[in-house]
Amino acid sequence: MPIAQLAGSGSDDSAKSKTFVFNDEGHTLGNALRCIISSYPEVQFCGYTVPHPAENKMHFRIQMYNGRAVDALRKGLEDLEEVCTITLDRFQAELENFTGS
Amino acid sequence: MDGEKPRVILNEFKITKNLPSSFTDAFDMKKFKKLFKVVIVRREAENYEIEFDLIGIHPALANTFRRLMLSDVPSMAIEKVHMHNNTSIIQDEVLAHRLGLIPLKADPRLFNFKVPGKKEGTEHDTLEFELKIKSSYNKEANKKDSSRAEDIYKNNKVFSKHIKWIPIGNQKEAFKDKDVGPIHDDILIAKMRPGHELDLKLIAIKGVGKDHAKFSPVCTAFYRLHPHIKLLREVEGEAAYRLQKCFSAGVIDVKEEPNGRKVAVLRSARYDTGSRNVFRYDDLKDAVIMSRIQDHFIFTVESVGALQPDEIFIEAVTILKNKCRSMLDELSTL
Numbered sequence: 001m002p003i004a005q006l007a008g009s010g011s012d013d014s015a016k017s018k019t020f021v022f023n024d025e026g027h028t029l030g031n032a033l034r035c036i037i038s039s040y041p042e043v044q045f046c047g048y049t050v051p052h053p054a055e056n057k058m059h060f061r062i063q064m065y066n067g068r069a070v071d072a073l074r075k076g077l078e079d080l081e082e083v084c085t086i087t088l089d090r091f092q093a094e095l096e097n098f099t100g101s
Numbered sequence: 102m103d104g105e106k107p108r109v110i111l112n113e114f115k116i117t118k119n120l121p122s123s124f125t126d127a128f129d130m131k132k133f134k135k136l137f138k139v140v141i142v143r144r145e146a147e148n149y150e151i152e153f154d155l156i157g158i159h160p161a162l163a164n165t166f167r168r169l170m171l172s173d174v175p176s177m178a179i180e181k182v183h184m185h186n187n188t189s190i191i192q193d194e195v196l197a198h199r200l201g202l203i204p205l206k207a208d209p210r211l212f213n214f215k216v217p218g219k220k221e222g223t224e225h226d227t228l229e230f231e232l233k234i235k236s237s238y239n240k241e242a243n244k245k246d247s248s249r250a251e252d253i254y255k256n257n258k259v260f261s262k263h264i265k266w267i268p269i270g271n272q273k274e275a276f277k278d279k280d281v282g283p284i285h286d287d288i289l290i291a292k293m294r295p296g297h298e299l300d301l302k303l304i305a306i307k308g309v310g311k312d313h314a315k316f317s318p319v320c321t322a323f324y325r326l327h328p329h330i331k332l333l334r335e336v337e338g339e340a341a342y343r344l345q346k347c348f349s350a351g352v353i354d355v356k357e358e359p360n361g362r363k364v365a366v367l368r369s370a371r372y373d374t375g376s377r378n379v380f381r382y383d384d385l386k387d388a389v390i391m392s393r394i395q396d397h398f399i400f401t402v403e404s405v406g407a408l409q410p411d412e413i414f415i416e417a418v419t420i421l422k423n424k425c426r427s428m429l430d431e432l433s434t435l
Contacts, residue, residue: 003431022428026311028168029424035161039128074432077425079130083162084422087155088415090139094153095411098141 018069022058026050030058036083037076042067108329108392113380119392133157142399144411149404151411154327156397163398167322169417172310175214176318176407177207177228179305186300189259191291196301199291200232201315203261204284204405205305209318210416211275212307222304224270228281230303231265236293257293262286264303284406318413320403327397330370331390341365344385347378371399 004021022029030048038046045063062069107120136157143152155163182197189196207228215226222229236256250257261283268276291299310317330352336344344365345353354368375393380386402410 003428003435025424028165028173029421031161032165032421035159036128070432070435074429077429077432079128081422081425081429082130083133084418084425086134086137087139087166088418088422090137091153091411091414091418094139094141098144 016066016069017063018061020060020062020073022060024056025058026056027058030060032080033060033073033076036079037062037072040072040075043072046072106397107395109326109395110390110392111375111377113377113386118395128159141411146409149406149410150402151409151414152399152401153414154397154399155324158396158398160395160398163324163400165421166414166417167324167400169420170319170322170402170413171317173420174318174408174413174416175209175307175309176316176405177205177209177212177305177307178313178315179203179205179230179303180308181304181306183302183304184300185302186298189291189293189297189299196291196299200301200303201313203264203288203290204407205282206284206407207276207281207305209307209407214308215306222269222306224272224275226306227269228272228305229267229269230282230305231267232259232263232290232299232301232303233265234259234263234293235298237295254293254295259290259293259299260286261288261290263290318405318408318416319410320405322400322402322413324398324400326393326395327399328370328373328375329392329394330367330373331392332365332367332388333390334388336365336385336388337362340385343382344379344388347382347385348376349373 004023027050030050034046034048037043042065043062044065046061048058048060050058060073062072064072107118110117110119138154138156140154140156141151142154143150145151155166179201182193182200184193184197187193187196191199205228212228213226215222234256236254239253239255247253264283266278266281272281293299308316330348341355341363345355347353349372351368352370352373354366355363356366357363373391375391377391379389379391400414402414404410404413408416
């Protein structure tokens with residue numbers, strides 16, 4: 001299971017602040033996700049860390065002014081997915097355009 | 102138009118910005134859709150090289166794509182070597198390491214990752230090769246009385262072309278002979294003398310660059326910011342040639358006007374290295390502003406040869422997309 005909740009980060013699901021633990025992830029996903037989520041207006045703080053380089057883990061912290069941290073994470077992942085879709089579409093269109101001409 | 106773009110200005114002693122950074126603004130999908138542009142500048146299919154621009158993207162995202170290409174896009178490489186015989190002077194472990202680094206021609210998208218812990222590979226996750234070679238004296242050529250190793254001995258050099266693919270299962274039907282094997286024929290693996298012999302079985306699997314660099318599908322994948330150079334005043338005569346020499350070739354042209362005056366003009370800043378040579382000349386340093394456009398990334402991707410570099414970029418973005426999707430699926434079950 002790649003995502004887990006850090007113990008002690010509040011068992012209440014509606015908690016405003018949470019630390020998520022991503023297994024088998026690192027700076028690649030961490031920084032991209034951080035850059036999108038930290039720009040949301042309802043997010044007070046968003047940061048990530050790889051606690052130890054020998055452990056394949058990434059801790060992802062979200063603190064909200066209001067709303068649930070999980071929702072911000074979900075929105076961030078959805079936005080990142082859409083960024084990828086747009087990048088793919090534009091790149092493939094440009095590739096066709098380039099090789100065709 | 103470029104005046105409105107956020108740029109970092111490279112002054113003589115400091116770096117300044119023309120605008121407050123726009124990267125702290127809230128991420129806006131509509132704005133991203135409007136501003137984001139991809140431009141392919143150069144694509145050399147035969148050299149496995151591509152150069153393209155991603156314009157209007159956050160540096161964190163550009164860096165993510167670069168990291169994905171380097172360490173998350175899979176490719177095939179030799180992982181296990183069975184040494185049936187090795188009487189050459191190169192040690193088993195060194196030989197095995199050298200073999201692992203040989204780039205292989207095989208589309209990684211047609212293979213699965215080998216399940217960890219499973220001993221036997223199948224036709225869907227493994228490629229097998231064989232390297233059987235023996236060195237001996239070359240009897241007839243030695244009549245020429247040559248002292249060159251190539252003439253005296255047979256098989257004194259082992260090259261990657263001596264690696265033979267052994268299809269397993271239905272691989273003979275699924276792949277053509279030319280689709281599988283080392284990409285380059287002339288990689289020197291070992292040197293041998295008469296009596297030396299290699300008898301090896303090579304097992305290649307699919308892997309990713311974060312596990313071992315031999316699995317990385319790219320030679321290089323890097324980005325840089327688009328340089329921007331602005332000439333503030335006219336530079337003519339000898340100074341124009343001096344200015345031209347301050348930058349990379351093709352950046353500054355010296356144009357001759359009808360009245361015979363020679364004037365420096367900007368041709369293209371794209372391939373400028375950002376060298377700060379202008380600042381050596383007191384009379385020239387006030388004539389130019391050197392800067393870089395902060396959201397204009399020039400990607401250069403050079404493939405090892407198993408995939409075309411454009412396919413590698415597409416793979417990289419697809420991997421990130423699938424990652425997000427699987428995380429979202431998991432989040433809904435949390």
